Amino acid sequence: MINSLSPNGSICISHAPTATIKSSEIQMESFVLHYPLYLSPLRKIPGPPVNNFILAHFASFLNQAVGDAHDYLAKKYGGIARYHGLFNKPHISISDPKLVQQVLEMVPTFVQAGHKLRDIWIKQIGNKKEERITIIAIIQKITLDVIGLVDSELAKAYRTLFGVKENESLPVYEQLTHEELVSQVVILLAAGHETTSTALSWALYFLAKYPDIQDCLRKEVLDVFTDRNHFPTIDEIDQLKYLECIFKETLRIVPPVPLLRRYNLKDEIMNGHVIPKGTPLMISIYARGDDAENFNPSRWLDPEIKSKISNTHFLPFSAGPKNCLGMKMAHFELKSILSVIIRNFEFRLVEGFTFKKKLSGFAKPIPGIDLFVSKVDY
Numbered sequence: 001m002i003n004s005l006s007p008n009g010s011i012c013i014s015h016a017p018t019a020t021i022k023s024s025e026i027q028m029e030s031f032v033l034h035y036p037l038y039l040s041p042l043r044k045i046p047g048p049p050v051n052n053f054i055l056a057h058f059a060s061f062l063n064q065a066v067g068d069a070h071d072y073l074a075k076k077y078g079g080i081a082r083y084h085g086l087f088n089k090p091h092i093s094i095s096d097p098k099l100v101q102q103v104l105e106m107v108p109t110f111v112q113a114g115h116k117l118r119d120i121w122i123k124q125i126g127n128k129k130e131e132r133i134t135i136i137a138i139i140q141k142i143t144l145d146v147i148g149l150v151d152s153e154l155a156k157a158y159r160t161l162f163g164v165k166e167n168e169s170l171p172v173y174e175q176l177t178h179e180e181l182v183s184q185v186v187i188l189l190a191a192g193h194e195t196t197s198t199a200l201s202w203a204l205y206f207l208a209k210y211p212d213i214q215d216c217l218r219k220e221v222l223d224v225f226t227d228r229n230h231f232p233t234i235d236e237i238d239q240l241k242y243l244e245c246i247f248k249e250t251l252r253i254v255p256p257v258p259l260l261r262r263y264n265l266k267d268e269i270m271n272g273h274v275i276p277k278g279t280p281l282m283i284s285i286y287a288r289g290d291d292a293e294n295f296n297p298s299r300w301l302d303p304e305i306k307s308k309i310s311n312t313h314f315l316p317f318s319a320g321p322k323n324c325l326g327m328k329m330a331h332f333e334l335k336s337i338l339s340v341i342i343r344n345f346e347f348r349l350v351e352g353f354t355f356k357k358k359l360s361g362f363a364k365p366i367p368g369i370d371l372f373v374s375k376v377d378y
């Protein structure tokens with residue numbers, strides 16, 4: 001077994017008679033240690049030479065503070081640099097802002113989903129001028145797909161929170177049962193895709209209902225999306241201020257989760273009334289007020305209105321310690337998909353088509369929303 005180093009850094013094998021070491025074992029160890037330097041595709045990325053196969057760069061600059069070590073790599077080797085950790089394992093240090101975005105951003109996943117939806121509708125429309133499409137069915141599949149695509153991250157987070165080993169290491173009375181673990185996954189799936197598909201469907205409905213607003217949004221998007229295959233970055237999505245207004249206005253008028261429920265853990269006095277412990281306390285977050293039903297995205301640009309908005313006035317993601325965990329994801333998912341879709345299609349109401357808002361659970365349109373969809377040919 002490999003367990004020590006000779007003074008010159010080469011590998012010594014000890015504590016085992018030479019005769020008992022299989023040559024395949026030596027070959028394997030040699031392969032593991034040499035692969036990163038001579039065969040791995042990462043070997044071409046610039047980085048400092050390795051002089052010690054076991055400690056690798058822990059024998060040199062990795063002994064410094066983390067910030068200093070990575071600063072050294074960035075200055076000497078640029079925005080992407082290779083270094084080696086224990087047992088010669090290659091690591092990549094990333095400091096190029098574009099690459100940082102590529103690693104940390106979920107936006108490409110959402111844009112990809114937008115492109116997928118676009119391709120499906122382009123196929124459906126074919127050579128026709130326009131096509132009547134029931135939009136929510138496919139949008140639901142796309143948002144479920146997104147959960148699947150970001151699943152690796154979610155799954156990691158999930159495993160960290162509820163991982164079987166971690167769960168098993170807890171005292172029995174604190175462990176989650178198998179059913180509880182399964183229900184957490186179901187909550188995550190439902191919370192993560194029913195909400196976004198509902199919001200996206202309502203946004204398209206409002207844009208079809210108000211063609212001027214739709215044109216205005218498309219004009220803003222076209223300034224950034226130079227061609228139909230444009231793959232926007234997070235900064236470009238952030239730049240679209242009218243899109244942000246449409247996102248907020250849709251959630252204001254039709255919050256996908258319209259009712260919040262809490263139970264008081266002890267008797268409370270509210271406005272002079274005694275509320276016994278355990279009473280269901282329901283908070284409706286539907287918009288209220290004179291102008292509440294009007295779809296007017298520009299209101300979000302009014303500085304006076306903006307200054308009055310607080311967590312208790314605009315609650316589509318709730319507030320407090322149990323608020324929505326996926327708020328940021330939903331924000332970029334909706335805006336990415338909507339920008340791709342509005343860049344590529346025009347939407348028009350189907351005269352005489354009616355639907356209802358579901359009264360309980362998620363505020364879905366029932367039986368769905370049919371719209372006329374046509375391609376944007378520029």
Ligand code: HEM
Pocket residue numbers: 187188191192193195196199251255256257260261315316317318319322323324325326327329330
């Ligand atoms: C437009 C999209 C979305 C809206 C409007 C929304 C809204 C909400 C609301 C109102 C709550 C309830 C909080 C409370 O009871 O106080 C909630 C909880 C939650 N949301 Fe979202 N959400 C959205 C998207 C997402 C996404 C994309 C994910 C994750 C991928 C997600 C994950 C969760 C989770 C895990 C909870 C906590 C559930 C629980 O503790 O029971 N949500 N969301």
